[in-house]
Amino acid sequence: MTLLPTGPALSRTQVPLRRRTGSPAHRADARLAWLLIAPAAVGFLVFAVYPTLRGIYLSFTNFRVLSPPTWVGFDNFVELAGDDVFWQSLGVTVYFVVLSVTLGTVLSVVTAAVLHRVTTSTVVRGVMILPFLISGVVAATVWSWMLDTQLGIVNIAIEALGGSGIPFLGSRDWAIPTIALISIWKSMGYTAIIVFAGLQTIPATIYEAGRIDGASEVQMFRRLTLPLLRPVLALVLVLNVIGAFQVFDIVQVSTRGGPANASNVLQMYIYSKAFGQFDFGYASAMSLALFAILIVITFLQLRLLRASESDTN
Amino acid sequence: MATTDTLTRPGTTARRPASRRPAVRPGRIVAWTYLVIVMLITVFPFYWILRTALSNNFALLAEPASLLPVDFTLGAFRRVLGLATTEESIAEGGSGASIQIGHFLLNSVIYATLSTVVVVFLSTLAAYAFARLHWRGRDLVFNLFLGALMVPGILTLLPNFVLVRELGLLNTFAGMVLPTALFSAFNIFFLRQFMLGLSTETEEAALIDGAGRLRVMFQITLPMSVGPITTLSILGFINAWNDYFWPLLVTSDESVQPLTLALAVFKQSSPQAQPDWAGLMAATLVAALPMLVLFMVFGKRIVNSIGFTGIK
Numbered sequence: 001m002t003l004l005p006t007g008p009a010l011s012r013t014q015v016p017l018r019r020r021t022g023s024p025a026h027r028a029d030a031r032l033a034w035l036l037i038a039p040a041a042v043g044f045l046v047f048a049v050y051p052t053l054r055g056i057y058l059s060f061t062n063f064r065v066l067s068p069p070t071w072v073g074f075d076n077f078v079e080l081a082g083d084d085v086f087w088q089s090l091g092v093t094v095y096f097v098v099l100s101v102t103l104g105t106v107l108s109v110v111t112a113a114v115l116h117r118v119t120t121s122t123v124v125r126g127v128m129i130l131p132f133l134i135s136g137v138v139a140a141t142v143w144s145w146m147l148d149t150q151l152g153i154v155n156i157a158i159e160a161l162g163g164s165g166i167p168f169l170g171s172r173d174w175a176i177p178t179i180a181l182i183s184i185w186k187s188m189g190y191t192a193i194i195v196f197a198g199l200q201t202i203p204a205t206i207y208e209a210g211r212i213d214g215a216s217e218v219q220m221f222r223r224l225t226l227p228l229l230r231p232v233l234a235l236v237l238v239l240n241v242i243g244a245f246q247v248f249d250i251v252q253v254s255t256r257g258g259p260a261n262a263s264n265v266l267q268m269y270i271y272s273k274a275f276g277q278f279d280f281g282y283a284s285a286m287s288l289a290l291f292a293i294l295i296v297i298t299f300l301q302l303r304l305l306r307a308s309e310s311d312t313n
Numbered sequence: 314m315a316t317t318d319t320l321t322r323p324g325t326t327a328r329r330p331a332s333r334r335p336a337v338r339p340g341r342i343v344a345w346t347y348l349v350i351v352m353l354i355t356v357f358p359f360y361w362i363l364r365t366a367l368s369n370n371f372a373l374l375a376e377p378a379s380l381l382p383v384d385f386t387l388g389a390f391r392r393v394l395g396l397a398t399t400e401e402s403i404a405e406g407g408s409g410a411s412i413q414i415g416h417f418l419l420n421s422v423i424y425a426t427l428s429t430v431v432v433v434f435l436s437t438l439a440a441y442a443f444a445r446l447h448w449r450g451r452d453l454v455f456n457l458f459l460g461a462l463m464v465p466g467i468l469t470l471l472p473n474f475v476l477v478r479e480l481g482l483l484n485t486f487a488g489m490v491l492p493t494a495l496f497s498a499f500n501i502f503f504l505r506q507f508m509l510g511l512s513t514e515t516e517e518a519a520l521i522d523g524a525g526r527l528r529v530m531f532q533i534t535l536p537m538s539v540g541p542i543t544t545l546s547i548l549g550f551i552n553a554w555n556d557y558f559w560p561l562l563v564t565s566d567e568s569v570q571p572l573t574l575a576l577a578v579f580k581q582s583s584p585q586a587q588p589d590w591a592g593l594m595a596a597t598l599v600a601a602l603p604m605l606v607l608f609m610v611f612g613k614r615i616v617n618s619i620g621f622t623g624i625k
Contacts, residue, residue, distance in 0.1 A: 030448035032526050037454065040439040043495025048461045051472035058472065065475070111351055114344045125616050126608070127352050130359065132619075133604040135555030137573045141580050141597050142358045145365065145590050151377040153361065160378070189355060193619045217340060246467055249557040253577050267467070267558075274471055275562070284471055291468045 058284040065278050076285035086286065088261060089269040090293075092176060096265060097244040099180040105237060107188050109229075112195035113221055125196065128189030136186065136249035143182045144169060144254050169255050172262040179263055182250055187243075191236055198232030199225065234305040238298055245294060266290055362601070365594035366390065373590060389595035414572070414599050421571040422603075424489055424560070425553035431494040433546050437538065440504035441530050445516070455505075461498040466558075474562045484566040489559065500545050507541045508534060544618040547611050551604055572600045 059076055061069035080086055115124065131139065146152050147168040155165040168178040202225070210220045226233075248267040251257060257264035257272075266286065274283035364382050365373065372384035393414045442448075443455050473492045482488030511534065519529050535542075557573045564570045576596055583589055608615060 026447055028526070029446045033442040033446040033448040033451070036438040036442040036446075039435045040458070040496045040501060041454070043435075043492075044458055044461060044498075046495075047473060047476075047492040048464065048469060048496065051469040051476065052464050054472040054475075055468045058475075065478070111348075114347055118341060118344045118348070122613055122616055124348065124352065126612050127355055129616060129619065130355060130605070130608070133551060133608055134601045135557060135573050137555075137557055137577050137580075138597050138601050139358075141576065141593060142362050144580070145594065146358060146361055148590075151373060151590070153378065156378045185354070185358075190619060193616065197619070242465055246465065249573075249577075252557075253580055256581070270467070270471075280471060280475070287467050287471060291465060294465060294467075 055284050056288060058281055059288045060285075061281045063281040063284070065280055069281065072281070076282050077289070079282065080285055080289060085261065085264070085269065089264050089266050092262070092264060093245060093247075093266045096176050096180055096183075096247060096263075097241060099177060100183045100244050100247075101237065101240050103180070104184040104188055104191065104240065105233070107184065108191035108195055108236070109226075109233070111188065111192040112199055113225060115192070115196050116199040117217070125193055128192055130189070131186045132190040134186075137253050139182055139186045140250045140253035143178075143185070147178065170259060172259055175255050175259065175263040179247070179250055179254060182254065183244070183247065186250075187240070191240065194236055195229065195232060198229050202228050230305060234302065237305065238301050241297060241301065242294055245290065359601075362594045362598050365590055366598050368591050370587075370589060370591045389589075389591035390599075392589075392592045393596045393599065414575070414596055416567075417570060417572040417575040418599065418603075420569055421554055421573070421600075423486055424556075424569075424571050425550050427486060428490045428494050428553045429546050429549040431490065432497050433500060433542060433549060435495060436497050436500035436545070437504055437535065437542060439501045440508055441534060443501065444505045444508035445513075445530075445534065446526075455501075458496075458498050458501060461496070462502075470559065470562065477563050482563075484564050484569055486569055488563050489569065492559075497549075500549075503545060504538065504541055507538060511537055543611075544614060547607065547615055548618065550607070554604060576600050 058069060060071060060073060062072050062075070063069035111128070146154050149155060149165060149167050149170060152168075154168070159165055166174060168174050206224055206228075207220060210224055215223065246267050247265055248271070251263055251265050251268055255263045257268045270283045270286045270290075273279045273286065364380070366389050367382035367385055367387070369384035369386050369388065376383045395413050395415070439458075443451060469492075477483060477488040477491065480488070480491075482491065516529050516533050519533060520526070524532075554571075555573060556571070557577065560571050560574055561577075564574065567575075579596055580593060583593060
């Protein structure tokens, strides 16, 4: 691995008037610094900045990979606005995000709080993290088996308890809730550990004081823990929402967007447009729309949660 | 960062005999019951993978509810490892299409190792430049880099696919690795934070003694940063190992496809009527096992790093 020094940008003449930067040692520092960040800078420009700009540009073209793109203005977005499948797919995605993030966050916070109150065992936390170590493909495969209508252990258990079997991945009503459950199973422990780490930073004396004042565990959780956790919760919520909007592998493996588009999430639809029909311009426009939605939602979340401030003062 | 708050926790040891509270309170029973249920739900699918993989497909049909492997056999593993003949595998309820799992396993190892090692090394170099060297434009460049965290993958995936295609790198490890190998805003940020917290005395002493910057970096700073470098490597490896969407875009050829893709194809191509569940679970176990082994070795570090990365 040789690092190529990047061209003439490095040998800019120094302005002698500036304090401390003119000395030979600092010139050497600057040269070395640029050398060290050169690979990262190339990666940043070529694989982050350029694709972002290009993605925006392609949204306004009819690009189909095999021929050069032609500019079509807002045509893609006009078509998007009238595309029933897109709106249905957006609805399905929002449904999934709301289900998986709300339930997942509530479970994570409760789990973290319980952990925090009764044990600091690394083993317990280690067990919680196991699902984080496996891919969405693996998670979806094993749950497809466990939720199978005929042989799946879950339905067998439900029937043994006197219920009637549920067509988890095979019915329109159940597909998204089931995928949300798989997703929660996979990420809940990981989120709980992050929240737990946030709890660890809360000084024990605060709970001491609470107890002396005669607060119950539940009251302390509501009045002390939750407000103090606000920055961590905001971070977790924002990251999980962004992640959930881009769900793909679990869906692809468990239902492939079916039955009858009932779980056709946005990332599935974008993928099928781009790689099924080679309509890259349209797929890029959809990506840009999703990006815009994410920006708005993230901004709203940060405003609502006043993420930057905790209630310590 | 283990806080010693044993005092605040009800029911812990080291209590004076005069204590009025009993050692176990109903609240603790409820809490532990909840934790045990959560842990059972977390672990059960892993057990179910193992139990199914060691079963015979036809016996599974007869006894789907058995909690132990039914008609114990290693046939499923022999099928997915390509050790069984086609007749054998069909006789065991396999599809006859064998999945050469060893080959895909190797591809996953190459893909995950390449992408992790390169990006962690280059991020370390960049982090040093941001943490230790004084140069004009440093903060501006750093903030620009951080801006990359704001752009979700969704926006760059398609254009990056087009770019890799134009570079003629589809179906190569280089094409799979390149977009993420050179630059990771998160890694640079994480390592810079750590290096800023290191004392500079040793380094300055070495510089005054006439050691060169590069030598100081490689012999003093980097050895001190082994902890976070290891942490980032493990997390990066897990992510790359489990990656699905990007390899799906840039590979169509089995010669370079990682195991996640092969497993998904295996799952989707299994017949609707009678899937080879035992074979599927054996393949799933092979896909998950390396990460579980990694976890056995580095468990504590992974658990603690997750909290740390979440907060920072």
